[in-house]
Amino acid sequence: MTPTAPRPETLRRPGGRTARIRTQVLDAVRAELGEHGYDGLTMDAVAARAGVHRATVYRRWGDVGGLLADVLDAAGDDDWQPSETGSLQGDLAALNHEIQAALTAQPPIVAALIAASFRSEKADHAQRRLWEDRYARCETIVSRAVRRGELPPRTDARRLLIAATAPLYHQLVLLRTPPDPHLPDHAARTAALAASAGAFATPPPADDT
């Protein structure tokens, strides 16, 4: 749940054999997950596909939950930043298009990881760490809009970002409706209009502080 949780020791030697094995194993997890989903994911299949001794996989990752958690941690271990388009609505729309693309990609690895977070506590925690990290990085969308004068300085960035992105997750992950190609832009516009109307403004600090 916390973005400061320690990373697995496999990260300590980024260029060495340990890192190579991690790459091979996590690639195999993603491939198996994309082909067979959570129910078909086994330690032995991952080891065989990765060409890594199964004892190594068991020792380093423990179980399927450990493998999934490491795939999610690895997904957050990048330099991703939200696109900068010059407007709040444009930035939110670009973000939503990325989310929709990830949730509807084939093979459905992101969707399978989210589904797995309902099955494995380790995957659940890692999925929450990843989302927390992504939303934290996206707060720059709001601070840029504040600097441009599009939003008041006291804007609740997280609420705005949740409002803009939640309809995509709701429709694609929970309601499981067919992807609506207009939804990324529409949800971005809705959140930007609500923001302009003051929906995410927070009250100034009390006078007596």
Added chain:
Amino acid sequence: MTPTAPRPETLRRPGGRTARIRTQVLDAVRAELGEHGYDGLTMDAVAARAGVHRATVYRRWGDVGGLLADVLDAAGDDDWQPSETGSLQGDLAALNHEIQAALTAQPPIVAALIAASFRSEKADHAQRRLWEDRYARCETIVSRAVRRGELPPRTDARRLLIAATAPLYHQLVLLRTPPDPHLPDHAARTAALAASAGAFATPPPADDT
């Protein structure tokens, strides 16, 4: 996925022994699910708890997915209607408070049913039927607001309802953040402000029709 799927035959004789057995069995499913979650839910435990012969449970419901689907179908088999408060924002807030209460209830039956929809295709289809039915019933919130003059006649009711409710599902079901007591009202206000700003207005029909 479709709300017109046939109901199980157990519904055909609402007052008889068949209906009594269904009530006992579905009560037992809810109790087992609340106590043990999907992983602890078995046909035998349900039969034992319901005091119904296990052969009867297997014959009528087939498997755990069949039991879950019937619990979800039974949940939609009521006369629930959204509260009428006199304003769009008030109606959406009342709806969101109901959703937040259901998603955070103890034992966590609604949350367990949503989680089960990632495991069982039958539960998945039944959960989607239930949501479709609930959102369809909620469209009256929008038509009342149109009649009061709060919204333009051409308002996309479903998009408005999704925008108003999605943040609750996103935070409680996917991000799994602690419940925010202000979120039901805040998400309702956000959607109402966006609606006032024209976010859900649909274009008039083309002239050449």
